[in-house]
Amino acid sequence: MKRSFFLHCLALWLFLIIVIIGSCKRETEPESPTKTDLRILYISNPQSARAKDFFDFLSKHFAAVQKGDLKTFRETDSKDFDVTIFDYDGDGFESPRVRISRDFSRPVVTVGVTGAFICDNLSLKTGYL
Amino acid sequence: MGDGAHVGPMTHVVFNKPYKVRPETEFIKPPDNYYGRHLPVEPKIPDKMEIWYVQRTDKGYGGVVSRAYGFEDSPDAEALVLGLNRGKEYGAVGIGRQGNFLQWGYSAPPSQMTDAGKKLFINCICYIAQLEGKSPLVRRQGSPREDALRLGAVVNRIKSEDFFSNNFGAELPDDYKNDPNKVTQYYVENFELIYRQFSNHEGGFRVDNELKDLGIPTNRKISTLERLIELLDDQEKSETAEIVLKRYTDFAFETSDQWRQWLDQNRDSIFFSDFGGYKFFVVPEGYLKNK
Numbered sequence: 001m002k003r004s005f006f007l008h009c010l011a012l013w014l015f016l017i018i019v020i021i022g023s024c025k026r027e028t029e030p031e032s033p034t035k036t037d038l039r040i041l042y043i044s045n046p047q048s049a050r051a052k053d054f055f056d057f058l059s060k061h062f063a064a065v066q067k068g069d070l071k072t073f074r075e076t077d078s079k080d081f082d083v084t085i086f087d088y089d090g091d092g093f094e095s096p097r098v099r100i101s102r103d104f105s106r107p108v109v110t111v112g113v114t115g116a117f118i119c120d121n122l123s124l125k126t127g128y129l
Numbered sequence: 130m131g132d133g134a135h136v137g138p139m140t141h142v143v144f145n146k147p148y149k150v151r152p153e154t155e156f157i158k159p160p161d162n163y164y165g166r167h168l169p170v171e172p173k174i175p176d177k178m179e180i181w182y183v184q185r186t187d188k189g190y191g192g193v194v195s196r197a198y199g200f201e202d203s204p205d206a207e208a209l210v211l212g213l214n215r216g217k218e219y220g221a222v223g224i225g226r227q228g229n230f231l232q233w234g235y236s237a238p239p240s241q242m243t244d245a246g247k248k249l250f251i252n253c254i255c256y257i258a259q260l261e262g263k264s265p266l267v268r269r270q271g272s273p274r275e276d277a278l279r280l281g282a283v284v285n286r287i288k289s290e291d292f293f294s295n296n297f298g299a300e301l302p303d304d305y306k307n308d309p310n311k312v313t314q315y316y317v318e319n320f321e322l323i324y325r326q327f328s329n330h331e332g333g334f335r336v337d338n339e340l341k342d343l344g345i346p347t348n349r350k351i352s353t354l355e356r357l358i359e360l361l362d363d364q365e366k367s368e369t370a371e372i373v374l375k376r377y378t379d380f381a382f383e384t385s386d387q388w389r390q391w392l393d394q395n396r397d398s399i400f401f402s403d404f405g406g407y408k409f410f411v412v413p414e415g416y417l418k419n420k
Binding site for chain 1: 147194226230233234238239253255262268269
């Protein structure tokens with residue numbers, strides 16, 4: 001009788017330990033454990049502190065990241081990348097005006113005022129200001 | 130736009146993959162511009178609004194929102210995050226997508242983003258990566274009908290000689306020039322029949338009285354197309370129905386049977402866009418597949 005009670009208590013104790021450890025693990029597990037396997041082209045003013053900030057951050061999360069210059073960007077620059085990000089430091093109203101054709105169908109993230117001008121130039125809703 | 134975003138539904142993949150975005154939220158009193166720019170056809174602005182911070186620059190400016198009007202009138206576009214802003218209307222878009230372009234309207238570099246903001250930024254990149262080849266379905270060819278109310282509300286404050294004639298001249302007599310209430314009232318009453326096509330520059334926002342005379346209450350529903358096609362077989366009304374079909378589509382079928390066949394084949398893929406020029410469009414096959 002005593003032995004049976006002891007075994008029941010032990011089983012309950014083990015069960016509680018497993019539940020507690022399991023829930024602790026969920027709390028501490030990183031939500032996305034690996035770098036995302038995407039190649040990113042970040043187009044901006046490549047010498048700026050802002051570009052470094054973006055580059056360092058993106059490099060932690062994506063398999064390959066390369067910087068490019070907004071002043072000299074050509075659509076063909078995007079061909080080896082999964083996503084092209086357009087950004088610029090300082091006053092977006094003064095940023096170089098990059099020309100992108102309506103046929104450009106590669107995935108793009110446009111950032112801030114500079115991005116809105118790109119979208120406006122393409123007559124997109126995201127540039128309807 | 131500054132640092133804030135309005136809390137909305139977070140079921141979209143950009144809030145969930147690869148990172149779960151769990152922002153800390155708070156309630157604020159809506160900015161004054163939300164009341165000033167509120168349109169009579171929109172829901173009331175609540176006394177408190179729940180917001181979260183995408184970044185922490187402590188500036189009320191620097192970023193940019195896109196106008197809310199017409200943003201989601203085509204299936205290639207989504208308002209992902211509404212930006213807390215002090216210049217435009219409530220509903221203006223802080224993060225939005227059209228086709229293969231995702232606009233992140235916030236200004237700060239990652240080091241100034243919040244944890245939730247950083248995760249959302251990564252998720253947005255991962256999301257848009259899946260949309261290669263999904264070019265936008267519409268480009269700006271018309272001014273969304275809400276603009277008739279927005280511009281009508283300031284008709285007595287804009288001093289430019291051309292403002293009234295360019296926006297309302299085809300529809301309203303000169304005595305409306307100094308009466309914003311009369312202008313907005315007129316367009317509110319006819320809201321479902323407003324159109325403005327850039328291809329036809331004569332006088333701005335119009336009300337479709339031909340559609341009204343045909344007894345059709347709106348210009349932007351599938352039922353509008355159905356009724357117009359029916360009326361092609363009505364001797365008295367076929368001429369007007371044809372004119373109106375031409376106005377709202379880029380198709381030119383010769384018989385009502387051809388129109389009917391087109392409608393039956395594409396019924397589930399047809400949408401109407403003010404932004405795209407007040408036209409019915411058909412979503413290309415497979416376009417929405419990866420969404």
